[in-house]
Amino acid sequence: AKLYTINKFASVLPEYLKVFKDDRCKIPLFMLMSFMPASAVPPFSCGVISTLRSQEEGAVDKSYCTLLDCLCSWGQVGHILELVDNWLPTEHAQAKSNTASKRRVQIHDTRPVKPELALVYIEYLLTHPKNRECLLSAPRKKLNHLLKALETSKADLESLLQTPGGKPRGFGEAAALRAFGLHCRLSIHLQHKFCSEG
16 A cells, blocks of 8 residues: 555656645655655656755755755765765865866866855754764765865864954855854764764
8 A cells, every 4th residue: 555655646746746836835745755765756856966956055945954854864865965065165175176287187067166055954964863863874984074074164264363354265254153063063973973883
């Protein structure tokens, strides 16, 4: 009966998404989809990251919360980490670009970088226990990489304190404060997780 219901819902879903454009209708549909396997709704599940990527900074569509929930419940938190990793400034990337050989072919991603949106997504994951659990179950290497990316906010804050009104390299003032807060929160969660695991 469960499989029949999932298949039936999945078959009418594309039509529902065409008809129901309002957030009040879309969000409950997304919530229902988060309880289904990603393979049952392939057209939708394949487009979630693209939808999250196309959100505009500052004018975020509230459906992003439910989309993040979907990815977490499908065990695809790695896709979110990859997206925010592409958006967050890193010291490693800056150093790498300075020392790169001129003979090497470099591919430049023309899509805009959205560090503040990355912070919105990370904050949402850390704030909700179920999603936080999914985030913390990601490979340790990826979590440490995220922690290092958030840590770059310290240099920006130091720069702002030394030269008020200056232009920091990575984050703006408000974003640097937010990133540093998230860095502290993530550090605490990781410390707790890895200490309790021994």
